[in-house]
Each structure stands twice: as structure tokens, then as C-alpha cells.
Amino acid sequence: MGYSGGLARGKLETALPGHVNPIPVNIAGVNSKAPDRRGSALTAYESKSAIIQMYRVTKRYGAKSALVDISLDIADNEFLFLSGPSGAGKTTLLKLLYLGETASEGQIIVDGLNLSRISRRRVPFLRRKFGIIFQDYKLIPTKNVYDNVALVVEAVGVERRSIKKMVNSLLRTVKMADRSRAFPPSLSGGEQQRVAVARAIAGNPKIIVADEPTGSLDADSARVILNLLKLYHRRGGTVIIATHDTELIRNTGGRVILLNDGYLEVSTVIPKQQL
Numbered sequence: 001m002g003y004s005g006g007l008a009r010g011k012l013e014t015a016l017p018g019h020v021n022p023i024p025v026n027i028a029g030v031n032s033k034a035p036d037r038r039g040s041a042l043t044a045y046e047s048k049s050a051i052i053q054m055y056r057v058t059k060r061y062g063a064k065s066a067l068v069d070i071s072l073d074i075a076d077n078e079f080l081f082l083s084g085p086s087g088a089g090k091t092t093l094l095k096l097l098y099l100g101e102t103a104s105e106g107q108i109i110v111d112g113l114n115l116s117r118i119s120r121r122r123v124p125f126l127r128r129k130f131g132i133i134f135q136d137y138k139l140i141p142t143k144n145v146y147d148n149v150a151l152v153v154e155a156v157g158v159e160r161r162s163i164k165k166m167v168n169s170l171l172r173t174v175k176m177a178d179r180s181r182a183f184p185p186s187l188s189g190g191e192q193q194r195v196a197v198a199r200a201i202a203g204n205p206k207i208i209v210a211d212e213p214t215g216s217l218d219a220d221s222a223r224v225i226l227n228l229l230k231l232y233h234r235r236g237g238t239v240i241i242a243t244h245d246t247e248l249i250r251n252t253g254g255r256v257i258l259l260n261d262g263y264l265e266v267s268t269v270i271p272k273q274q275l
């Protein structure tokens, strides 16, 4: 792919759209008391301001329980990993947050919105709080790189005359400015994922959820994606990454929620290691 990571930090930070002021959250020393396997206890994460609160959430698909009695607070400006084996419920948990799925039981509050009471009319308002990154990118194949990102910038109501500048700035941020006229099928996986990251942050969301964002990427591309997410986090955003890549977690640090067969098994904090 020819790009070997190493983002020019200062430059990138100016290129990102303005976000809420960075609010450093000290995750060191949080109580990581592990709930028992049946997972009914609140994870004792002593956040001063939770942007997401899940209380006794269960999700069933027919007879299959994908998540069982999950209680979890996620702090504003947290960098959180959801880990666990295939089928553990990671994707389901992410989907519940932006109402990609609805909970069968329990309560979820996202930035003050109670998802069990939200009207249909307000769902787009909820979704605008999220930037979503999928493992398989989900770019629009018939639109070029520029338009894939511009669609989001337009949707959030950026003034027409500022759109071009903003999209180009985002594409420079993810080192894709020189491919802005290319169509997704002609891009490598790493390149597509960089566009997906640009698209996710284009709407200036409060929360980024990323489902195995580096799962199909080589190590260098994965590092680039991680660096972009970390940068967004430093700018004040909340980042939730579902992954079973333990090396990625070890190299990044932060709180890790371990799911297993639908149960929340462990909430722990991994100290940051130097990449």
C-alpha cells in the first residue's frame, strides 16, 4: 500500500473538524471490579460523566440470547475496547447503542436519550451522535472517495461553500487526498478503511463505534487507523472498538470489556504501552 503509518500529529489535529473541547478523563485507578459471570452487577466504572449507560440489558434474537443482563457505563471521552471471542455479542452491543437493533430488556441511555422511549422522529438525532466504522468499510461503491465523505458533511448541514474545504481537509487527514476521485472497489482494504474513518469523523460525532476496524488490515494499515482513532479521542471524542485482536488492545491500552457468550465477564484497565 506504500503508506507506513506515522501520522504528522500537529498537522492532523488542525485538519480535523472542530470537536468538543478535549476533556481529559483519568482512567488510571478506576475501579475494575469484575462482575461475576452472570453479569448482573453494574460495572463499577466511576465515571464523572457517563455518555452511555446500559442497565440490565438483554438482547435476544428469537430464542438466542446474544447479550444477557449487561450493565455498563461508558464515560464521556473514554477509549474503550469490547473484546471476546466470535459470537460473544460485541457487534450486537454496538448496534444497540445507535439503535441498529433494539434491546429486548433493560435500559440504555446515550447522551441523555433514553433509547427505550425515543420517538422514531428522534432516531436520526441519536444517529448523528455516532460515527460508525465497519470491518467491511461499507463505502458506497458507485460514489468516489470525495463523495463518500461529502455526503456526510452535507448531511450534517455544513454550509455549502465550506463543504469542499472540509472534505479535502478530512481526506488529507487520512492521507487519501490524492485518491479523492477513485472509487472504493479500486482501493486497498487499508485505503478503504481510511476513507471510512474520514467518513465517520466527518459528521463530528460525539462517539465513534468501530467494529473490528483493523480486522482485515496489515499491521501498518492497522496502526494508521488506530492512530486516527486515538487522535479523535484526544480531541474529546468517545471511542468504542469491538475487536478480538488482543495485541491491538495491549499496544493501545485503555479499558477493556470482555464479553463471553453474551455475558459481561470482565471490565479491566490495560496500561498503555508505547507503540
Ligand SMILES: Nc1ncnc2c1ncn2[C@@H]1O[C@H](COP(=O)(O)OP(=O)(O)OP(=O)(O)O)[C@@H](O)[C@H]1O
Pocket (backbone or CB within 6 Å): 061, 064, 065, 066, 084, 085, 086, 087, 088, 089, 090, 091, 092, 093, 244
Ligand atoms: N440478526 C441476528 N439474528 C439471529 N442471531 C444473531 C443475529 N445477529 C447476531 N446473532 C447471534 O448473536 C450472537 C452474538 O453475535 P455478535 O455478532 O454480536 O457477536 P460478535 O462478538 O460480534 O461476533 P464476531 O466477533 O464473530 O463478529 C451470535 O450467536 C450470533 O449468531
